[in-house]
Amino acid sequence: MTAVLDDYLNRRPAAIQPLEFPHNTHLGKEISCDTCHEGVNTGPVAGLPSVKTCMICHESIATDRPRIQQITAMRDKGIDLAWQRVYGFSAQDHVRFDHAPHIRAKVDCANCHGNMAEQTVAEVKVDHSMGFCVNCHNEKKASVDCLTCHF
Ligand code: HEC
Ligand code: HEC
Numbered sequence: 001m002t003a004v005l006d007d008y009l010n011r012r013p014a015a016i017q018p019l020e021f022p023h024n025t026h027l028g029k030e031i032s033c034d035t036c037h038e039g040v041n042t043g044p045v046a047g048l049p050s051v052k053t054c055m056i057c058h059e060s061i062a063t064d065r066p067r068i069q070q071i072t073a074m075r076d077k078g079i080d081l082a083w084q085r086v087y088g089f090s091a092q093d094h095v096r097f098d099h100a101p102h103i104r105a106k107v108d109c110a111n112c113h114g115n116m117a118e119q120t121v122a123e124v125k126v127d128h129s130m131g132f133c134v135n136c137h138n139e140k141k142a143s144v145d146c147l148t149c150h151f
């Protein structure tokens with residue numbers, strides 16, 4: 001019931017992540033977004049990484065640190081990282097969003113997600129309101145037809 005009410009009022013409780021993942025550390029090492037968000041250039045959904053993606057590097061990198069030992073143990077037990085979503089729309093708004101055309105049009109991630117190099121786990125830095133979307137679509141001469149963004 002609470003979940004339904006939260007959805008109705010478009011309230012999202014702050015995400016509680018299974019691990020304090022540091023975006024800042026990784027972006028400081030110039031690791032590109034699509035290493036972990038594999039779908040972002042090609043489709044609607046960017047995707048969140050499974051522990052297997054982490055272990056491509058952490059099989060050998062920083063293996064003496066507690067958080068790396070924690071994910072290694074999870075992988076060994078066959079448990080995945082249950083990331084909670086940070087951004088998203090209320091189901092009743094029937095919004096359709098697609099990453100790929102934005103990346104093709106060279107819209108930077110930071111326009112819509114803030115500077116990830118200053119974040120550990122992702123936080124909501126940009127309000128994805130209808131006005132936010134429509135203003136840029138007007139500016140860039142992208143479609144503002146209702147059915148571009150709604151179904
Ligand atoms: C492309 C390689 C790569 C991938 C993939 C990767 N990491 Fe890392 N990670 C690094 C590097 C490089 C560092 C910095 C290590 C250092 O400080 O020497 C790092 C550091 C970290 C640290 C900080 C360690 C500490 O306590 O100092 C954590 C936590 C971490 N990674 C978790 C993850 C998780 C969780 C994933 C999967 C979602 C992941 N990493 C995927 C390369 C990677
Ligand atoms: C034009 C705005 C915009 C741009 C540019 C953008 N995003 Fe997003 N992103 C969104 C919106 C809106 C959502 C929520 C979509 C939903 O839940 O339906 C989202 C969700 C996500 C998610 C979680 C859901 C998913 O799709 O897996 C990830 C991860 C993500 N974005 C990463 C990125 C990365 C990485 C880039 C740059 C390479 C990027 N985004 C560029 C607007 C944007």
Ligand code: HEC
Binds near residue numbers: 023031049086
């Ligand atoms: C080494 C892996 C890694 C890299 C590189 C990485 N991310 Fe992430 N990202 C994650 C993980 C793990 C999560 C889930 C935890 C969280 O929400 O922070 C995540 C979550 C997100 C989310 C929240 C999505 C949602 O709605 O739940 C956004 C937005 C995002 N990343 C954007 C980016 C952008 C933009 C870049 C590049 C500038 C980037 N990430 C680079 C691993 C990575």
Ligand code: HEC
Binds near residue numbers: 095101102128140148
């Ligand atoms: C900073 C600018 C910017 C923002 C913010 C933005 N868009 Fe876009 N959007 C674009 C551009 C540029 C295109 C590509 C238009 C093209 O390919 O002709 C696009 C394309 C799209 C498409 C594909 C349209 C098609 O014809 O295939 C959808 C769907 C879309 N945007 C939805 C959204 C939604 C929903 C939001 C808000 C969450 C949003 N956009 C925010 C600039 C933006």
Ligand code: HEC
Binds near residue numbers: 130133137144
């Ligand atoms: C460029 C994308 C985009 C276009 C075009 C667009 N919308 Fe939206 N609309 C959104 C987004 C994103 C939301 C969700 C806002 C939120 O969650 O705060 C939304 C929310 C709504 C809502 C829910 C109430 C609200 O204001 O939050 C209605 C109703 C709506 N749109 C109607 C329309 C109509 C009618 C049109 C055409 C005249 C239209 N939209 C065109 C992106 C768009």
